[in-house]
Amino acid sequence: MGLRDFFSKKNEERAPDPLSDLTLEKLGVGYFVDYDMKTWCVEACNHYDWGDGDTTYEWQLVSHDDTLYLERQPDDEDHWSVSWKIPIGTLGVDINAHVQQHDDPPDEIQVEGTAYHLDETGGGQFYKGGSQPGKDVLTWDYVDDSGESFLSIEQWGETEFEASIGKEAEVYQFDNILPAGEEDP
Numbered sequence: 001m002g003l004r005d006f007f008s009k010k011n012e013e014r015a016p017d018p019l020s021d022l023t024l025e026k027l028g029v030g031y032f033v034d035y036d037m038k039t040w041c042v043e044a045c046n047h048y049d050w051g052d053g054d055t056t057y058e059w060q061l062v063s064h065d066d067t068l069y070l071e072r073q074p075d076d077e078d079h080w081s082v083s084w085k086i087p088i089g090t091l092g093v094d095i096n097a098h099v100q101q102h103d104d105p106p107d108e109i110q111v112e113g114t115a116y117h118l119d120e121t122g123g124g125q126f127y128k129g130g131s132q133p134g135k136d137v138l139t140w141d142y143v144d145d146s147g148e149s150f151l152s153i154e155q156w157g158e159t160e161f162e163a164s165i166g167k168e169a170e171v172y173q174f175d176n177i178l179p180a181g182e183e184d185p
Contacts, residue, residue, distance in 0.1 A: 022177040024080070025072055027059050029129075030180025035070075035082070035173060038063045049134060050124040069164065070174075083152065083166025086111070095153060095161050105140045105153055111165065116142035116151040 027033065031042045040061035048056040059070040066084070073079040088095060092110050099105055107118045119141050125134025135156065142151040154162045 022179065024070075024171055024174055024177070025057070025078070027070075027177070028180060032176070032178040033061070033174050034176040035061070035068075035169075038066070039176070040068070043067075044129055046126065046128050047130070048124050048126050048137065050122055054124075069166075070169070078171075080169040080171060081150070081166050082169045083150075083164040085162060085164050088153075088161050088163050091153075091163060095163075096159050099155070099161075109142060109151060111151060114144050114149065116144055116149075119143045119150075 024033070027042050027045065029042050029045055033040050033042070040063050042059050043062045044060040046058045046060070048058065050056070055074065057072045057074075061068050061070055069083045069085075071081050071083070073081075090111060093106055095105055104121075105118070109116045121138070121140050123136070123138045126137045127134045138155040140153045140155075142153075143149070144151075149165065149167050152164050152166070154164075156162070
């Protein structure tokens with residue numbers, strides 16, 4: 001074994017650097033990331049399977065006083081968004097009653113003076129933390145007139161609805177990604 005062989009073998013034995021490839025799409029539970037002048041902790045990693053290979057990845061981020069949802073929709077390029085849950089009662093319309101009567105939600109919904117127009121609908125499976133089996137979900141996505149803000153309504157079962165408001169996000173808006181800490185033995 002020559003001197004060159006000795007040093008190349010040492011380089012091969014080094015453990016991978018856990019900080020070298022910290023990217024948004026590789027966030028895991030317990031990771032930290034800065035966004036909008038706050039530090040957020042990843043509380044859950046979920047995904048939606050819409051069928052035909054169409055998947056949306058979701059990270060539940062928690063700060064000391066807030067919870068937001070970061071989503072990545074892969075397509076020709078990744079589309080990122082952030083959203084916050086809002087009380088379903090703030091929609092100004094009884095979604096449950098409307099869906100029961102018409103089998104669909106309204107075409108337009110007003111929230112705090114902003115009109116949101118129905119853009120697309122879909123159904124799929126939601127996997128919390130990657131667990132099996134998935135849970136059935138129907139979604140209705142609305143956009144405002146500017147196209148910068150969106151409203152999503154999710155239906156879980158016959159009468160359970162959730163709403164969230166959000167906006168597009170860019171990867172550069174997130175920084176200082178730190179991996180989860182090591183557990184004490």
